[in-house]
Amino acid sequence: MQQLSLPLALPDPEPIKAIWFQEMLQFFGISQCPAWPDRFGLSLHNWLIEQGHSPIKTLSLFSGGGGLDIAFHDAGFDIVLMVELEAKYVQTLKKNSMPGAWLANSKPICIDIREFFPSSDFTVDFIIGGPPCQTFSAAGRRASGVAGISDSRGALFQEYVRLLKTLQPKGFLFENVYGLTGAQKGEAWQEIQNAFQDSGYTIHSRVLDAADYGVPQHRERLFIIGIRKGNYLFPYPTHGPDSPGQEPFYSAGAAVEGADISDAEEGIRGRYGHLLKDIPPGLNYSFYTEEMGHPNPVFSWRSKFSDFLYKADPQMPVRTIKAQGGQYTGPFSWENRRFTVSELKRLQTIPDNYEIVGNQQICIEQIGNSVPPQLGRILALSILEQVMGIKLPFAMPYLPPTKQLGFRQRKRQLTEVYAQKAKAAISNILITKQLTSTSSSRYVNEGKAVRFLSIDFAWNEKEVPDSLKININYNLSNTSWMIIGETGESRKEEYQYIIDICPACGYEDWVLSTNTIKLCAVNLDKRLFTGLWKSFEEKLAEITGMADLVQLSGYYQYPARISGIMTFHSQLKIEPFWRVVQCVVRGIGVANQLSAKRLALLWGVSTDNVFSYLQSLRGMGYEVRNHNTNPQIPKGEYLIPYAFPTLTPKSVQLRKKLG
Structure with missing residues (x-):
């Protein structure tokens, strides 16, 4: 019988290690059922107590709702003090620090860190926390850059450094948004690194995605671990393609199974609420754009934040949960509704038994601002072993300093997957004729209306205090739209100015089934000028379903899709x-x-x-x-x-x- 020649097996420079996540669960006797991170945290905490390890005295700064505190408490760190400015968040910390609660025996205080000066006999082994991140956030970048450390909130890291110099713990963990590294052309990041190093610490930093560490949520954050002695390596991911054994991601659908939905509300309200139903799971408002192939686009490409009308995919981790957002800020459930607070806790791996105090919005703030405890637990374990010298009952593999993780590349690949899902969904809608036609039959040939423009630029059908009454005449056809406005009761013979609007060069194929729009003003009045544009916007939404003029023109950082020319009456001064x-x-x-x-x-x-x-x-x-x-x-x-x-x-x- 002929023997097969096997290829020579060359040594793998990064040997595949045992599936250490599975080893951890097996050691604690935990199955991967919904809310398994809660059981993992409890089992880990109880095991450390049984082993008689001395608690590691830890100071928590910028504690928020307690995400990092949960993680480090479970890993044997004794949270002796939690410093938090927001009184509404301190109520949550107090509730969960009571006897029998998750953070029992921890002590929260409500104080501005700039006014926190510990006594001379106060000592700690470790410090955890991350200052407010708004000045380095995506929202800041969208608004023409970020303020970074020049903002008072961005400079709070200096207070962190002050306490490091005062207390001199063995080490610290600092968390923030990954945008920090690029703020102010990298100058802020360099200043922060220098400040930590000047305090006597060797620092190790990485941007990590929470989904890689057992969190059913893609959440990229910068982590800095500082130590006075020794060395530190970040742990290998427990989940995803970069994990040893390529453990599947913990999906959103699996995470929320069995969570309390008794307070769930059907659908979402408002002008765009009805749009959520047709958006395929995993996509957002961009489903209703021309670039995605939608025949009746409502929005312009990249004119909204990525979480606008974002519907979660139950087969994948969700995108980042936001602390604050508008009426249409996702993630929304694939059941076409808002997630309940209980479901959001699951998606953030905050224990079911951890009580978040406040109304719905305050609860969401605390969830969205927190570090997911399961990610924090894995980091805490790596610190426990490498910095504190405690032997773990399972092997924890560590990332070589040069090892690159692939979550950014996978994000780009996922974009292509969802683009195909959008194409399939739109084809299905067209086939079943669920889209409404924008044929000429919908156009109103002639019409009149009375509107009222308020001082806050609301466009009303009924009169409100201090509003301007505007008489509107519409003459709409397939070749042109004429919208005429006047503020007086009597009609003048001539227009004071006309604004001609048409597609900009290169964008001739616009969504309006007409060639030009003319906005005609009978009076030379500043508020009438505004009213004419509001009238155009009203008709645009009514006839095409498009959200507003910004969606027609496109986001301002891209070339405008419409062009306007304003012509005054020849005899007007x-x-x-x-x-x-x-x-x-x-x-x-x-x-x-x-x-x-x-x-x-x-x-x-x-x-x-x-x-x-x-x-x-x-x-x-x-x-x-x-x-x-x-x-x-x-x-x-x-x-x-x-x-x-x-x-x-x-x-x-x-x-x-x-x-």
Whole structure:
């Protein structure tokens, strides 16, 4: 019989180790049922007590709702003090520090870390915590950069350093968003590293994805481990393609099984709530964009945050749970509703028996701000073994310093998978004729309406205090839309100006089944100008289903998809400010951060008058930004994102001032 020649087996530079996650569960007698992280934490804590290990005195800073505290408490760290500024979060810490509760015998205090000065006899072995991360967050980057350590919240790490120098523990864990490493062109990250090293610590840092460590949620965070002596390596993932044995991810569907849904509400309310139903699990608002192939796009590509109308996929970990968000901020359940607080706790691996105090929004804040305990437990175990010298009952493999994890690459691959899911879902909708046609029969040939524009830029059908009454005449056809507005009771013969709107060059195939739009003003009135754009936006939503003018034009960091030209009556004497408005409608000085001097040159006006003109534009509903409204914008520069007014009563910018 012929013998087969086997290829020579070369040594693997990174030998496949035993499936250590399975070994851990087997040691504690735990099966992978829903809420297994809770049982793992309890079993680990009880085993350490049985072994008689001396508790490791630990100080918790910026404790929030207690995510890291749960993790380190379970791994044998004695949380002797929890420092938290927010009184509403301290209530949760107190509740769970009572006898018999998860963090029994821990002591929370409500104090600003800048006012926390421990007594001379206060000693600890370890410090954990991560300062507020908003100044390094994705939201900050979206608003033209991040403030980083120049913001008072970003500088709180200095208080962390002060306490390290004062207390000199054996080590510390510092957690923050991964955007910290790129803030201020890397200068903030370098300053933070230098400060920790100058305090006497060797630091080791990695960006980790919580899903790689048994959390049913993709959540990328930066972790810094600082130690005074010895060496430290981060643990290998327990789950996913980078884990030894490639243990499957802990899916969202498995995690929430059996969780309390008694307070679940059916669907989500509001203008866009009905859209959630058709979005395939794993996708978000982008399902309703032209780029995804939707025949009736509602939104423009990348015009919303990625969690806007994001529906979780039960077969995968969810995307990051946000601490704060709007009405349409996901993740939403694949059952087309909001997750309950109990389900969100499961997705964050916060124990079922850990009571979060507060109303629903305060509970969500605490969940979204916390470090997932299961990720924290694995890090705590690695510190327990390497820094504290405690032998673990199972082998924990550690990542070589040069080992790269693949979660970023997998994220890009997953985007392609969901794009295919979107294509299939849209094909199915078309086949079953569930989409509503935007044929010409939906167009109103002629019509009149009365609207009221309030001082906060609400567009109302009924009169409200201090609102402006605007008479609107519509003349809509397949070739052109004409929207005429006036503020008086009597009709004048001629228009004071006309704004012609058409697709920008390269975007001729727009969603409107008409060639041009004309906004015609009978009166030269600033608020009527705003009202005309509101009228256009109203008809846009009514006829196409598109959300607003931003979705038609596109997010401001991309080339505008519409173009506007404002033409005044030939005999009208035009003030300089209206010439500025004319330039802005044309897109001149728009969508770029520009100095007052540069704007003056573009608009042909005096530099001294630019600020007052910008103030007037805000008074017309334009979203004008500067350093006062968005600290990320350099002083002396201004940003007008769009060529048309966009402020509404819900706009964050409405409550800010230019100066």
